[in-house]
Amino acid sequence: MEVCEGTKRRKVSGGPRGCRRSAAGNMKLEAGQVLRSLTVEDNNRTKPEHDEEEDDDCFSISFLRNDRLDPGVAVSPRYSLLREVGRGSYGVVYEAIARKTGARMAVKRLQCDAPENVELALAEFWALTSLENRHQNVVQLEECVLQRNGLAQKMSHGNKRSKQYLRLVETSLKGERILGYPEEPCYLWFIMEFCEGGDLNQYILSRRPDPHTNRSFMRQLTSAVAFLHKNNIVHRDLKPDNILISQKSGSPVLKVADFGLSKVCAGLNCRNSEERPAAAADSKGSNQNNIVNINKFWLSSACGSDFYMAPEVWEGHYTAKADIFALGIIIWAMIERITFIDAESKRELLGTYIRQGTEIVPVGEALLENPKMVLHIPQKARSSMSEGVKKLLQDMLAVNPQDRPDAFQLEVRMDQVTCAA
Numbered sequence: 001m002e003v004c005e006g007t008k009r010r011k012v013s014g015g016p017r018g019c020r021r022s023a024a025g026n027m028k029l030e031a032g033q034v035l036r037s038l039t040v041e042d043n044n045r046t047k048p049e050h051d052e053e054e055d056d057d058c059f060s061i062s063f064l065r066n067d068r069l070d071p072g073v074a075v076s077p078r079y080s081l082l083r084e085v086g087r088g089s090y091g092v093v094y095e096a097i098a099r100k101t102g103a104r105m106a107v108k109r110l111q112c113d114a115p116e117n118v119e120l121a122l123a124e125f126w127a128l129t130s131l132e133n134r135h136q137n138v139v140q141l142e143e144c145v146l147q148r149n150g151l152a153q154k155m156s157h158g159n160k161r162s163k164q165y166l167r168l169v170e171t172s173l174k175g176e177r178i179l180g181y182p183e184e185p186c187y188l189w190f191i192m193e194f195c196e197g198g199d200l201n202q203y204i205l206s207r208r209p210d211p212h213t214n215r216s217f218m219r220q221l222t223s224a225v226a227f228l229h230k231n232n233i234v235h236r237d238l239k240p241d242n243i244l245i246s247q248k249s250g251s252p253v254l255k256v257a258d259f260g261l262s263k264v265c266a267g268l269n270c271r272n273s274e275e276r277p278a279a280a281a282d283s284k285g286s287n288q289n290n291i292v293n294i295n296k297f298w299l300s301s302a303c304g305s306d307f308y309m310a311p312e313v314w315e316g317h318y319t320a321k322a323d324i325f326a327l328g329i330i331i332w333a334m335i336e337r338i339t340f341i342d343a344e345s346k347r348e349l350l351g352t353y354i355r356q357g358t359e360i361v362p363v364g365e366a367l368l369e370n371p372k373m374v375l376h377i378p379q380k381a382r383s384s385m386s387e388g389v390k391k392l393l394q395d396m397l398a399v400n401p402q403d404r405p406d407a408f409q410l411e412v413r414m415d416q417v418t419c420a421a
Contacts, residue, residue, distance in 0.1 A: 120260035127259040137224035139257040197245025229407040238326040307351040311368040321401035328396030388417035
């Protein structure tokens, strides 16, 4: 479910948004669909003045094979598309091979033909390229390429020289559809690390319950969210579908992905640093300063997936603490294996809810309607949930965002309760 500007608009009953992994996309693509690179030009050097249309097509690299390319030009394939692994309303995800290293990659193609698609694509681009450091639990973006008219340009953060990039930004801001030839649409290609373990739904529900795995995943998830908040990024769509699993190291490593609804809260400073909790007054104080500030940044565009949305998101006035609520729903559902059936895809998904007669209602929506409602954690009588985890989940799911721990406090407390379990 997505809600925009405070108006509830049910699209899918608790279902996923965007590019989803599916078993339906296992067919091999034709051999001709190969990502290629041509001679790289310096995109930042001063160019002589040209006709505007010619300058618009001055891309630094060509990314896709195109029949119009001069057959005499020597090209060296960079990536080979192997198969489609996911498809959504605004994009497709492929598994690919980096020809130089042999590494498996995920290639996400987003069609930028409508303002809402451009906004989602740029949100993901801005979030991932704003991260100066890597984190093992956040999906890694290798490169992003803007493609149009069979040519392409490698994108970089804050690139103000590219007219195509500026046109995308203008399209997103003005909400006007890009005009062009329908047979030659504009695309953004994201080249990212490939997560062969599927998403959190698939991984958890295809295996027997394992308390050790649960504790590991809980620590990894809180570490990822703390990292994002320290870097002034609010994810806004945390859910099991958007948490991928990498097994390259032998043990499962979670990767928070899909930043199409994320918000980079730029321009924050430390003026509120004196308000940080005393518990954070240690060597990590600078990180806490960032988190305090991001929790002072108010967002008004209500968006996300309904089963994971905090009460204040339904109202359209919220902060980064909404991510903490969503994380609480995910962890609670993971520990007790609480699931529902998505009305559109018919998939079984992890997610906690409140029963009202024959209906199931998202926890956030139920708390908004009845703020005094007491959540029964754990739900199941035979649950092995410790008292420490139970209390932490109750705090994460507090109806008042101010009563929830921030991402730094959560990381510290999660380490404590999982080590004690």
